[in-house]
Amino acid sequence: MQLIATFFLASLAVGGVVWVFLYPILSGERKAEQRVASITKREPAHIGRGQQKSRRDNIEATLEEFEERQKKSKHIPLSVRISQAGLTWSKQQFVLVSAGVSVAMFLAGLLFGAGLIAAAVLAFVGAFGLPRWLLSFLKKRREAQFLNVFPDAIDVIVRGAKAGLPLLDCLKVITVESQEPVKSEFRKIMETQAVGVPLAEAALKLYDRIPVPEANFFGIIIAIQQKSGGNLAEALGNLSRVLRDRKKLKAKIGALSQEAKASAAIIGSLPLVVMLLVYITSPNYISMMWTEPLGRVMLFAGAVWMTLGVLVMKKMINFNF
Numbered sequence: 001m002q003l004i005a006t007f008f009l010a011s012l013a014v015g016g017v018v019w020v021f022l023y024p025i026l027s028g029e030r031k032a033e034q035r036v037a038s039i040t041k042r043e044p045a046h047i048g049r050g051q052q053k054s055r056r057d058n059i060e061a062t063l064e065e066f067e068e069r070q071k072k073s074k075h076i077p078l079s080v081r082i083s084q085a086g087l088t089w090s091k092q093q094f095v096l097v098s099a100g101v102s103v104a105m106f107l108a109g110l111l112f113g114a115g116l117i118a119a120a121v122l123a124f125v126g127a128f129g130l131p132r133w134l135l136s137f138l139k140k141r142r143e144a145q146f147l148n149v150f151p152d153a154i155d156v157i158v159r160g161a162k163a164g165l166p167l168l169d170c171l172k173v174i175t176v177e178s179q180e181p182v183k184s185e186f187r188k189i190m191e192t193q194a195v196g197v198p199l200a201e202a203a204l205k206l207y208d209r210i211p212v213p214e215a216n217f218f219g220i221i222i223a224i225q226q227k228s229g230g231n232l233a234e235a236l237g238n239l240s241r242v243l244r245d246r247k248k249l250k251a252k253i254g255a256l257s258q259e260a261k262a263s264a265a266i267i268g269s270l271p272l273v274v275m276l277l278v279y280i281t282s283p284n285y286i287s288m289m290w291t292e293p294l295g296r297v298m299l300f301a302g303a304v305w306m307t308l309g310v311l312v313m314k315k316m317i318n319f320n321f
Contacts, residue, residue, distance in 0.1 A: 083209060085138035086181060094131065102127035142181055143212050147247065149182045150214055154240040161233035167199070167222075185209060200226040214243055257317050264313040271306060 076084075079091050089097070105126035109119030153174045160170035168190070175187040185206060192202040200223035206215045217239055225232045278286045289295035 080208065081135050081139070084142070084211065085135045086142045087135075087138065098127050098131040101130055105130075143210060146181050146185070146210050147212065147214060147243075149179045150218075151240050151243045151247070153178050153182050153186065154218070154236050154243070158233050158237045158240060161236070167232065168193070181210075198226065214246075217242075260317040264310075264317055268306070268310045268313065271302070 078094065082089050082091070082094055087094075102123045103126075106119050106123035109122040110116075156174055156177070157167070157170040160173065161167070171186055171190055175183055175190060178186065188209070189199075189202045189206060192205060193199050200219075203222035204219035206219050218236075221232075221235050221239060224230070225235065275286065275289075289299055
């Protein structure tokens with residue numbers, strides 16, 4: 001049992017390290033960021049000879065500001081990542097929690113007899129892998145909740161604009177009637193605007209807290225409307241329709257890929273299930289895998305290759321758009 005616990009803890013540590021450092025490369029997140037940056041790349045905005053900019057110049061200037069913000073968003077500070085996850089912790093609190101998790105995993109490794117090296121690897125995963133994975137998980141869950149409610153909030157603004165209400169009154173309705181996290185995010189827009197920040201800039205800051213393309217679209221539309229004017233109800237109505245179409249497309253892709261995900265889950269779990277069944281029926285036959293040095297090396301290599309295979313299958317069956 002001690003050797004089984006050692007193998008399990010070592011596999012967990014290796015999987016955590018691979019997840020933290022290799023997943024952004026294998027999942028294609030960096031390539032997606034480069035592709036978005038290349039699509040949004042534009043020529044410098046041209047300012048006419050007149051004293052006032054034309055509508056086209058204002059749009060190009062807004063898109064340039066959006067591009068600059070995207071370049072800065074690649075290096076996100078830890079405090080911003082904590083805020084994006086919806087947590088109210090400070091940076092010092094997060095560091096203390098990470099240190100506590102690291103010490104707990106180190107002591108657990110020593111308690112189960114995994115050895116000093118395996119316990120050190122577990123401590124490293126507990127300090128740098130598990131807390132950041134938790135931040136990423138909470139961030140994605142919060143973004144999904146935001147996208148579920150965001151089209152309805154935009155429809156509130158569209159109906160209010162058609163009825164002749166000012167934009168600020170429409171935003172106030174959202175801060176009262178909408179659901180979280182849209183309610184709190186629009187309340188922050190109102191609070192930012194109340195201290196003297198222009199509404200366009202306050203709307204653009206929504207992307208810093210909710211880094212999804214839909215929040216960017218909303219901020220750009222508000223910024224262009226504030227600078228150049230135009231039919232806000234029509235622009236936001238088109239945005240609402242696009243957001244709902246994107247949501248339907250994402251759900252359709254998820255339904256079509258369920259068969260591939262089930263197949264990947266079966267393939268990934270099959271070696272572990274077979275090893276467990278063989279151990280139950282013939283323990284002496286498979287015990288050489290962790291009693292012999294060569295068997296332990298084979299188990300370690302198999303765990304690494306299985307982790308890489310699972311990550312590759314995850315990339316093949318997930319579609320980001």
